[in-house]
Amino acid sequence: MDEPVDDHPPAGETVAQKQHRLFGRGRDTGRIEYFTDAVIAIAMTLLVLDIKLPELGKHETIFEALGRTWEQFFAYALSFVIIALNWVFHHRRFRAIVRYDSTLIWINLAFLLFIAVVPFPTSLLAEVGPTPEIITLYTGTLAIIGFLGGLCWWYAHRADLLSTTIDRELYVYILGSNLIAPVFFLLAIPLGFLLQAVGLDTGWALWFLLLNWAGGRIWARWRGRREVRHDPDGELAG
Amino acid sequence: MDEPVDDHPPAGETVAQKQHRLFGRGRDTGRIEYFTDAVIAIAMTLLVLDIKLPELGKHETIFEALGRTWEQFFAYALSFVIIALNWVFHHRRFRAIVRYDSTLIWINLAFLLFIAVVPFPTSLLAEVGPTPEIITLYTGTLAIIGFLGGLCWWYAHRADLLSTTIDRELYVYILGSNLIAPVFFLLAIPLGFLLQAVGLDTGWALWFLLLNWAGGRIWARWRGRREVRHDPDGELAG
């Protein structure tokens, strides 16, 4: 699959140039997608497998113990939903990315490294609780994942790896949708320290993560209303 | 793969509308299926990997120790079979689902969340035993998985994502087959509490899970006998 094509070999080409011409780019992103799916699936599933029943107190039923530790479940469910959201974005992104090069593969691998890291701050959040430091680690990881997703999209446009159906306006719109979530994630960090300073429950900062949904709405309303210019030559010139 | 098609762009379309037209639906469900397979495979395999040999008693052989803890193996095997059954249903369902949209993807991700949860109540069942509370958690999880599978099928029909080979009668028949199992699962919950109240072994309630097979037979006999109407226009009108 995705066998390299050796057409139009230029005269006087060196071996290194030939390797680059044959392998520098590829047309079938299938294997990149399935590899990504495998890593995301493992990170998501192991996240849930990490859930443990707390020690039962005296005269405590299992339901009471589960109720007492609902914050633990909230942490795992939140991470599951955010990784799932990143899978949905990745799935959509690679419908539009129809070619690849080495740089795109490495951006995607960096994205996967931080996906695989998510269970670590999640278990800190579940076991230690939402201190400002742990909120920083947790939302910092999520923000990096979001930015790497945006970087992937930005690079794909810059290196001409996108489908021709994506014109400049749509590219910018999707880039904005990709970046608005990690920006909102980062806002949770000062909020956590602020809540601690005024003596309130720092856990409220986590609910702030869900506001990225609101951010997406605002962006969609502000930018998404523009009409598409039907200028067939404007796609890459933009 | 599954590159968006930009045909018939309407005049005066906004960017948000264009994104929805290009990415709101897709034709190749392959990546959704393989991602699902990866999550199910991990949950199933880790389930079995959870099995531990009990501490050997004095003068006890390994076979005796395994025999003494057969209920543990029964719990894992039961969960394995039920997840396997859900894979079979999912496989069959996505032969008929030939398009997708975002809502279908999120229903499928919720289904996967609960698949990933299964090892948790299974290990409770294996380690603590079949108390009515644990039976509630265990069969509740299985019932939610079943209902989400049914919801996926219901939504696919409603949003016109099914193959045209599925007429309304076949759709209703399969929906019934999908929902009969979780209904039977839920019946195990009051049965567990009832068995406890009358002082009997609550473990019998788990055997009740296997009765969903009988439920499927009854449904197949009642509904499946109807003749198919050969009305080519009735498919979507139904």
Place this chain on the structure above:
Amino acid sequence: MDEPVDDHPPAGETVAQKQHRLFGRGRDTGRIEYFTDAVIAIAMTLLVLDIKLPELGKHETIFEALGRTWEQFFAYALSFVIIALNWVFHHRRFRAIVRYDSTLIWINLAFLLFIAVVPFPTSLLAEVGPTPEIITLYTGTLAIIGFLGGLCWWYAHRADLLSTTIDRELYVYILGSNLIAPVFFLLAIPLGFLLQAVGLDTGWALWFLLLNWAGGRIWARWRGRREVRHDPDGELAG
């Protein structure tokens, strides 16, 4: 993918019959293969991840500690190789199996259940050592996997799921190659008890597992020498 085809609907067909006609069989075994690969990959990888460094003795280097516990590594490597061998057989088998039905899927799922079980007796072997009981559990699991692989092949022939390139003689030859290994595996069980009875190291029985390679050679020599009859009508009649 693998959308059901609704051709030649018979008059007076019931809904249950229509479901069976559309979904009872399928033509694309791709998803079955990838699901199998995911389960096998997880079982193989987690097997290796189970390896732990033994406690270092006083004045002991890491190499000495690893040397002292080489039997542990032997157990994991043996299981890895045998699961790998089963993957190779599965890969080859599903090149010839070009259709599937529900029964084939369930035989394959039973095969996967026992693949997922392998790390359990392997860790017993690594931690407790090759007692006759553990050899029985270990080689029993491997034999069941082998027999389920053979059952898969036997059933595929019986239910007409094989490629037409597989004539009866080749079918019988491959069935024999599939069954010879588990038969040799089973022979290790009485050997373990025999070695214990005469006071020898029961670990020798494990080397016997490698003899299944010799068994394959003997079978290939005895049966494989026969000439193929070129009788195009004999394929399914055989």
Place this chain on the structure above:
Amino acid sequence: MDEPVDDHPPAGETVAQKQHRLFGRGRDTGRIEYFTDAVIAIAMTLLVLDIKLPELGKHETIFEALGRTWEQFFAYALSFVIIALNWVFHHRRFRAIVRYDSTLIWINLAFLLFIAVVPFPTSLLAEVGPTPEIITLYTGTLAIIGFLGGLCWWYAHRADLLSTTIDRELYVYILGSNLIAPVFFLLAIPLGFLLQAVGLDTGWALWFLLLNWAGGRIWARWRGRREVRHDPDGELAG
């Protein structure tokens, strides 16, 4: 998929010969690639999941504890990057490998065995630290992976499994790029013992691993500058 083709059956063929003709080689490497991806994805993800927060000292913040144990993170990140690099090489290699036989499959399985082993020396490195013995185990494992990758490429050329776009010069160039990294890895072993002998921090030997990047540059400059001969008959004759 990849159904065997039974064309030109020779007269007087035995069953064993027919099996070899039909199954000895195959044309679709897809399943080998996806199986490889699953194993690599699991090894990479579990590597990261192994990261644990150190015990917090008195008055120590989480950031200080993470800072104190940065070598642990370095070990995991290094292993992640090196496995990722091997995935990139494997991905590129199997674009050029367009056929397979049994030997290639077993070389690939041996490659996967050592990929699955990586988390073991990585956790030794993270927990015990960079003693010369552990550097030997760690870089030895990485070197074996590199050599098995090179063996895969060498064998694919020898057994005529490569795309015709790969001429002899490009084959030799890629073989060199594949082998330069493990050679540099092996150099870290004597360096570790040397650093210990002169009383320096043995951890410096690990940075040496990153020099394989420099090795690749040197090789590319020395060999890659040669012009490609445009001799269409020279490809396999080379």
